[in-house]
Amino acid sequence: MNSEPLFQLKQVSKTYATREGEEFHAVDGIDLEFHRGVSYALVGESGSGKTTLGRLLTGLVCSTEGEIFFEGRRLRDWVRKSRTKFCEKVQIIFQNPYLSLDPKWNIREILEEGIRGMPGRERKRKIAVILERVRLAAACLHKKPNALSGGERQRVAIARALLVEPEFLVLDEPTSQLDVSTQAGIMTLLKELKSSLKGGLLFITHDIALASQLAEVFIVMRRGKIIEQGLRQEILLSSKAPYTQQLLASIPAWPPLI
Ligand SMILES: Nc1ncnc2c1ncn2[C@@H]1O[C@H](COP(=O)(O)OP(=O)(O)OP(=O)(O)O)[C@@H](O)[C@H]1O
Numbered sequence: 001m002n003s004e005p006l007f008q009l010k011q012v013s014k015t016y017a018t019r020e021g022e023e024f025h026a027v028d029g030i031d032l033e034f035h036r037g038v039s040y041a042l043v044g045e046s047g048s049g050k051t052t053l054g055r056l057l058t059g060l061v062c063s064t065e066g067e068i069f070f071e072g073r074r075l076r077d078w079v080r081k082s083r084t085k086f087c088e089k090v091q092i093i094f095q096n097p098y099l100s101l102d103p104k105w106n107i108r109e110i111l112e113e114g115i116r117g118m119p120g121r122e123r124k125r126k127i128a129v130i131l132e133r134v135r136l137a138a139a140c141l142h143k144k145p146n147a148l149s150g151g152e153r154q155r156v157a158i159a160r161a162l163l164v165e166p167e168f169l170v171l172d173e174p175t176s177q178l179d180v181s182t183q184a185g186i187m188t189l190l191k192e193l194k195s196s197l198k199g200g201l202l203f204i205t206h207d208i209a210l211a212s213q214l215a216e217v218f219i220v221m222r223r224g225k226i227i228e229q230g231l232r233q234e235i236l237l238s239s240k241a242p243y244t245q246q247l248l249a250s251i252p253a254w255p256p257l258i
């Protein structure tokens with residue numbers, strides 16, 4: 001692993017106020033590092049804070065305590081001074097492809113959004129190349145999102161993210177809204193695309209078996225805290241934490257293929 005982390009989290013918390021006026025720590029004092037070129041999985045039960053952590057890394061929400069550093073610089077400074085540049089470096093794919101694409105725009109408009117500054121001919125060429133990479137037909141460019149299947153929509157979302165040539169990609173349960181065969185297609189695509197992300201990726205999921213297809217390092221989260229992290233084999237075969245063992249025991253086909 002490269003010694004200088006791409007992301008560094010120091011005592012990061014995200015607190016929300018509850019209706020009763022109390023504080024709720026969705027993310028609770030996390031210390032964590034993400035190194036370049038590594039594929040990470042963030043696993044944990046529903047409500048453990050996975051999405052909140054993914055949003056913190058992409059600057060969509062700000063920490064209430066602690067500090068996140070990206071390439072050695074405070075993330076809050078990136079967001080304040082050069083948000084566009086940061087967004088080009090770190091992209092996110094959301095869980096729900098039915099909500100993440102603007103229904104008013106056709107697919108060409110959606111894909112062009114992030115690369116508007118580019119000359120028209122170059123934009124067209126890049127879009128043609130990316131469509132091939134995510135295996136979408138050029139005919140989809142004239143369609144609106146509601147004319148596409150869930151799997152196709154998620155491929156559009158992936159294409160849109162990759163068009164800006166990000167270094168790091170956060171994938172928040174990108175297949176959980178899809179049926180099993182569509183899910184398998186998207187996982188195959190992500191495995192192919194992984195090597196093009198120089199900075200690496202973070203795959204957020206509650207499904208450890210799925211995570212094991214893509215990630216080299218596992219981070220296990222519960223109630224806003226990191227319970228355990230380690231190489232895939234270590235976590236899957238010799239986890240020390242009872243909570244991780246519980247998660248592993250809930251996988252129907254045990255042991256998973258690693
Ligand atoms: N904007 C918000 N306001 C108040 N509470 C929030 C907000 N966002 C998240 N939370 C709470 O923080 C906790 C963690 O939520 P989060 O979405 O990060 O969990 P998760 O691990 O991604 O869950 P899932 O697997 O269901 O997607 C939950 O209890 C959630 O209700």
Ligand SMILES: [Mg+2]
Nearest residue numbers: 050051052172
């Ligand atoms: Mg979530």
